[in-house]
Amino acid sequence: MDPTSVEAAFRSAGVAELLWRSPDGPPGAIGVVPLLLGGKPTVAMPWAHVGTARAAAASDTAALVLSDPRLAGSRWAPLVATGRLTLVEDGDGDLFTEELLAQEVRKHPPARALADSPMLRREHWWYLPRLVLVLDAVDVVPGGRRDGPADAVLGVDDGRLHVRTVRVPDWDADPLPVLDGPPEASGPAVLIGQEISVPDVERWTVHTTTGRYADGGLTGVRPAATRQLEPVPGLFARMRRQRSLERACIQALKAAGHA
Numbered sequence: 297m298d299p300t301s302v303e304a305a306f307r308s309a310g311v312a313e314l315l316w317r318s319p320d321g322p323p324g325a326i327g328v329v330p331l332l333l334g335g336k337p338t339v340a341m342p343w344a345h346v347g348t349a350r351a352a353a354a355s356d357t358a359a360l361v362l363s364d365p366r367l368a369g370s371r372w373a374p375l376v377a378t379g380r381l382t383l384v385e386d387g388d389g390d391l392f393t394e395e396l397l398a399q400e401v402r403k404h405p406p407a408r409a410l411a412d413s414p415m416l417r418r419e420h421w422w423y424l425p426r427l428v429l430v431l432d433a434v435d436v437v438p439g440g441r442r443d444g445p446a447d448a449v450l451g452v453d454d455g456r457l458h459v460r461t462v463r464v465p466d467w468d469a470d471p472l473p474v475l476d477g478p479p480e481a482s483g484p485a486v487l488i489g490q491e492i493s494v495p496d497v498e499r500w501t502v503h504t505t506t507g508r509y510a511d512g513g514l515t516g517v518r519p520a521a522t523r524q525l526e527p528v529p530g531l532f533a534r535m536r537r538q539r540s541l542e543r544a545c546i547q548a549l550k551a552a553g554h555a
Contacts, residue, residue: 305375309372311364311492313364321484327500340427341429346552349427349429364441364490376437384427392426442461448463450509487505487514
């Protein structure tokens with residue numbers, strides 16, 4: 297794909313999926329806010345997710361997937377960018393604040409309550425240090441668009457990472473039917489989907505289902521705990537969630553010698 301179109305698609309995207317090969321089982325998979333650093337697809341995780349960031353960076357292959365048109369701008373396009381991740385442990389938050397914060401605040405409304413002014417950034421200083429994962433893409437191909445809860449992104453590891461947008465006609469079936477998967481691939485696999493509240497993104501449920509993929513189906517299925525959008529949180533639930541994130545970020549920063 298044309299590099300200018302790829303950069304424009306990532307600049308327009310509101311959410312994405314990050315998948316990576318794992319040495320011990322199915323590919324890892326999380327939902328992320330896609331950013332750009334120096335024109336390269338990038339993810340910037342709070343330090344609460346240090347284990348996930350380091351695991352993804354240790355993998356020999358990762359893919360950033362644009363499959364969800366929600367919250368996207370006019371130049372969005374579904375695509376799969378595959379390569380290797382480089383991790384920058386931004387312990388003081390300077391890189392994130394100078395290069396990425398404006399993008400995150402624009403794309404991810406919950407960030408505005410924590411970092412949309414100098415006063416908020418002082419109060420929530422722990423939110424600014426980030427684990428910055430930069431994808432050195434060696435292959436970018438058109439992808440498939442997810443249009444509803446039957447659609448998911450499939451990652452299969454058969455020595456290579458195969459990524460496709462697929463449809464699951466019956467999530468309760470066993471084996472689990474998977475339409476439009478890679479025809480020749482077989483191996484440990486993950487299905488990832490996302491449900492978000494639009495436009496505030498206050499609620500964001502990322503669900504993963506794992507098993508072994510072959511011949512258009514998943515066996516040995518380990519289903520997600522839920523695929524439903526989380527309920528609207530009350531005031532105290534919001535406070536507890538933020539406090540939990542704050543504690544986890546500070547603990548990880550201290551353990552890494554950054555706080």
